[in-house]
Amino acid sequence: MEVDEPVLLPRLARVAVCGGTHGNELSGVYLVRELLKEAQEKERDDEGPLSVQTLLSNPRATQQCRRYIDADLNRCFSLATLNGPVSEAAPYEIILARELNASLGPKGSQEAVDLVCDLHNTTANMGLCFIAYSDKDWICLHIFKHLQRQMPDIPMRFIHFNISKKESYSLDSVGKHGFALEIGPQPHGVVRSNVYTAMKVGVRHILDWIHYFNSGSVFEGGYVDVFTMVKNIDYPRDSQTHNITAAIHPRLQDRDFCLLCPEDPLFQTFSGEELTYKGNEPLYPFFINECAYYEKGIALSLARKKRVMIPPIRAQTEVEKQASEQSFASEEEE
């Protein structure tokens, strides 16, 4: 890509860091509490043009150390769910999602926060992952590239779910930009110091990047390897009881992002039989053996990898912003 001129993008004025969207994913819960404590103690001066709000998304589930109370909060943010009919008997998380949409959104509008960073853990051996709905959001991709450089010892991947803004269903889709920051492996209900520290350092670097960006730095272009989700595979199940009849094969367990080829081992039945991958195409597995996905019928997800070239970017200055708004307005007149 031969573009020397950086792409100009609006500054990020309002950022939300969310933890406890799933109440038993504890790194985010404890990190948000710690960040709130730090903010109180420091009595931070005006951060300049940047306002960072830190919040626990699902307080009731967090208090009970459960993923959710009635419904998975991180599936409640599609436009259909947000704007659907209101009922008094609605699940707790549907009502909560609408409140979050009102304060961080509304999703799709000018009032929405500029960036949502939603903190998660997984029982899968995924290292640190960004999960986003776009493979062309230069802000998210540049933040990821920055983290890769700043934290070279942590395995890091960018996962892309190819879903439209309208259909996107997770909390991070409420902001103008957004991603989930997913770190594993960690059992739910447990806080592991190494995972907490990685998340804490990661969030610190994310906020630093935003400061640099807002202050006018140019971020040079480059590339990011993006994993685009293709499909899920469920466990083999008993036709009557629906209980699973096999476990992830020991040669696949913990091998997230190691290429899975046709005929590679996939499952091992309880009677010792090996079941192999029947797809035609080698794909990259992730979310291998994520606890919360048993009930969603997902043993693992599969992705294609591609290299995405990202342009250099810079924040728009006030002048540039106004010029661009004026030229847009005059275009409309014509």
Added chain:
Amino acid sequence: MSTHNNNNNTARVTAARRVAIFGGTHGNEMSGVALVNLWTKNGAEIQRKGVETRPFLANPWAVEKCVRYVDTDLNRAFTPENLSAPGGDELPYEVQRAQEINKIFGPKGSQEAYDVIFDLHNTTSNMGCTLILESSKDSFSLQMMNYIKKAIAPASCLVLLNEHPHLKYSTSRSVARHPVGLEVGPQPQGVLRSNIFQAMRVILKHALDFIELFNEGMEFPSCTVEVFRVLESIDYPRDANGNIIAMVHPNLQDCDWEPLNPGDPMFQTFDGQTVHYQGSSTVYPTFINEAAYYEKQQAFLTTRRETLAANAISKA
């Protein structure tokens, strides 16, 4: 059950004819659930000559919801008060369940009680394969554990002895004459890992082999068994409101069964400070960072190493 020493100090122990295998005492500890489901469908693997082996899902409602418990921890529920409590279906689910289990496999302490109950558990702690013993005087169980350890060597299987006056609790397996706990980790709650599942299966195979051999008349000479005896429970540092303010230190995380010396790092606060172990002597920590113990105010258990002598045993 009668055990009495003859002149050669061999304990005569009644044959173990009725054996139960409990899975899902905690509904989200998946190895035991999967094994019991498997063996309920096809029990060939657990059959042994002269033994009735019964696989049993101890807490089916918790298993269905994939939670540790519904109202209260079943594995703490087998107290004398609970087992005799009136109230029928007004009682918490697990207390009702404990009474049912006591009826089927007990009554606890009586002649009719099952000979052996194996209680299958998983832990998020890096404990490997651990057998849990409830009494240092239970020669039969000690001999079984000795047999299992030798059978799986060089793979390791350690023995945790909980005879602590306050920390010992009323387990579901305590209904039987010989309660044997089997704890395998690390495995997240709600997750089934192949290697963990297989490890538990192998241990049970050897345990049942032992019972079959014993029942057929094999004598087991006296032996010594290394055990880790429970000393005390250490909680997380907490603030005035009871919130946890530190995590297990990276140097201690996953170091179950390794010596913890006075002065060693123990916890790390969320802002990076180290809290050191203040005990007066070296201990062996276990159950380090078990998810279910946050609410029980336990970050880990300390133990000390001991060698127990087991009497020779033969069938009465």
